[in-house]
Amino acid sequence: MNQLEAALRYLNDPLNWSRTNGIIDLLLQHLRISVIAVAVAVAVGVPIGALLGHIGRGGAFTVALSNVSRAVPTLALLTVFAVTPIGFGPTATTIALALFALPPVLTNTYVGFRGVDRDVVEAARAMGMSERQVLLRAELPLAVPLLMTGVRTAAVQVVATATLAALVAGGGLGRIITLGFRQQDYGAVLAGALLVALLAVATELLLAVVSWAVTPGPRRLAFGRVRTRQVGAGTVAATP
Amino acid sequence: MFAADAAPNPWFDPSYVTSNWSTILAYLGEHVRLTVAAVLLGALIALPLALLARRSRWLAGPVLGLSTLVYTIPSLAMFAFVAPITGLSATTVLIGLVLYSLVVLVRNFLAGLQSVPADVQEAARGMGYGPVRMFWQVELPLALPSFMAGIRVATVSTVALVTVGVIVGHGGLGQLITGGFNANFYRAEIVTGAVGCVLLALVADLLLAGAERALTPWARRARA
Numbered sequence: 001m002n003q004l005e006a007a008l009r010y011l012n013d014p015l016n017w018s019r020t021n022g023i024i025d026l027l028l029q030h031l032r033i034s035v036i037a038v039a040v041a042v043a044v045g046v047p048i049g050a051l052l053g054h055i056g057r058g059g060a061f062t063v064a065l066s067n068v069s070r071a072v073p074t075l076a077l078l079t080v081f082a083v084t085p086i087g088f089g090p091t092a093t094t095i096a097l098a099l100f101a102l103p104p105v106l107t108n109t110y111v112g113f114r115g116v117d118r119d120v121v122e123a124a125r126a127m128g129m130s131e132r133q134v135l136l137r138a139e140l141p142l143a144v145p146l147l148m149t150g151v152r153t154a155a156v157q158v159v160a161t162a163t164l165a166a167l168v169a170g171g172g173l174g175r176i177i178t179l180g181f182r183q184q185d186y187g188a189v190l191a192g193a194l195l196v197a198l199l200a201v202a203t204e205l206l207l208a209v210v211s212w213a214v215t216p217g218p219r220r221l222a223f224g225r226v227r228t229r230q231v232g233a234g235t236v237a238a239t240p
Numbered sequence: 241m242f243a244a245d246a247a248p249n250p251w252f253d254p255s256y257v258t259s260n261w262s263t264i265l266a267y268l269g270e271h272v273r274l275t276v277a278a279v280l281l282g283a284l285i286a287l288p289l290a291l292l293a294r295r296s297r298w299l300a301g302p303v304l305g306l307s308t309l310v311y312t313i314p315s316l317a318m319f320a321f322v323a324p325i326t327g328l329s330a331t332t333v334l335i336g337l338v339l340y341s342l343v344v345l346v347r348n349f350l351a352g353l354q355s356v357p358a359d360v361q362e363a364a365r366g367m368g369y370g371p372v373r374m375f376w377q378v379e380l381p382l383a384l385p386s387f388m389a390g391i392r393v394a395t396v397s398t399v400a401l402v403t404v405g406v407i408v409g410h411g412g413l414g415q416l417i418t419g420g421f422n423a424n425f426y427r428a429e430i431v432t433g434a435v436g437c438v439l440l441a442l443v444a445d446l447l448l449a450g451a452e453r454a455l456t457p458w459a460r461r462a463r464a
Contacts (some may be wrong), residue, residue, distance in 0.1 A: 161314070
């Protein structure tokens with residue numbers, strides 16, 4: 001395992017971490033792009049999904065959206081935005097990633113709100129809650145677990161996809177991998193792969209804990225929850 | 241000011257497609273070969289794993305946990321992990337793709353097998369069905385919708401994932417996407433690659449839906 005040694009040597013060199021465009025710089029770029037993309041997707045997807053779920057319409061639309069989005073290669077969208085007048089750079093990457101994060105957030109939010117027991121909604125209305133209160137105080141807490149599954153799926157997907165930005169001259173940790181390939185330096189390639197994989201797993205774990213923390217009532221840690229789904233129903237899986 | 245701004249650079253250009261037809265076909269061929277091989281190999285490995293996971297509860301946990309972990313690893317990192325071993329070859333891409341399709345397939349296969357009602361199995365056993373005949377004639381037909389759903393999801397996402405193979409020079413139609421990007425942002429080439437990928441995924445999905453219909457004539461009869 002010569003290359004593994006080379007990878008560890010790469011990771012063990014403080015200069016590789018601290019120099020300009022070193023690991024720290026790239027990691028911060030990666031995180032900034034990912035956080036903004038997920039935040040935009042949540043800001044757009046959660047209200048729309050909640051409203052559609054609340055009025056019980058648009059199910060076919062959200063399912064179609066998530067199925068079609070699976071067929072669009074992430075690389076294609078990243079590239080297409082880079083060759084518009086926006087130009088390649090963090091903005092194009094962020095827009096493409098936000099678009100990719102939208103379907104899982106939207107669909108899971110929709111399914112979460114749609115799945116709330118109608119009796120609960122009726123009871124809330126009978127207690128004199130306004131529509132707004134029904135939405136925010138009765139349906140939202142019950143929809144939180146699925147909503148958070150959507151956010152977690154989207155976040156892991158975005159962190160993973162942000163790596164691909166390096167293929168079209170973007171920033172982020174993927175750059176270590178692409179640069180390594182270009183220089184035939186498999187030690188750097190492996191080191192980059194390790195960092196990216198660790199970041200993705202850490203994101204998954206962090207958001208599992210966050211979703212545990214924000215879920216009201218009896219709860220359990222959502223590790224290993226089944227995330228793939230059958231066509232046409234349930235939650236949406238990410239594309240790695 | 242880029243040179244790209246001065247020269248016309250249309251998004252759609254039929255003349256690009258016609259004059260580069262053989263190149264496009266070659267990349268399309270690689271794309272299809274990689275996808276079919278990845279899903280087939282994935283299914284061949286996933287089936288025994290799903291059968292094992294169903295048999296014992298303590299195996300199901302690790303199998304599903306491991307598959308979640310594999311699915312979390314970004315595709316570029318996956319190819320980067322494999323590349324030092326197999327080099328800049330299509331094999332590198334294939335191994336990564338098989339791992340991802342495997343993950344989707346194991347879960348759907350397991351869900352399908354678990355959806356077979358216990359009393360149906362018992363009735364078959366009572367009629368003298370052995371484990372092999374039971375699988376082919378009772379369990380497989382009943383689990384087929386779930387199996388096919390998994391194969392469709394795996395196929396569509398594999399078609400999209402093949403493009404990441406450009407990192408080792410074997411990305412099928414993805415080569416057109418990065419090729420166009422590197423050729424001074426040549427939009428017609430990029431769009432051809434991107435649209436080709438989406439069309440390929442849709443065609444594959446339709447073909448599989450047709451296959452599912454043909455394989456489950458009883459479902460059609462029940463609906464009619």
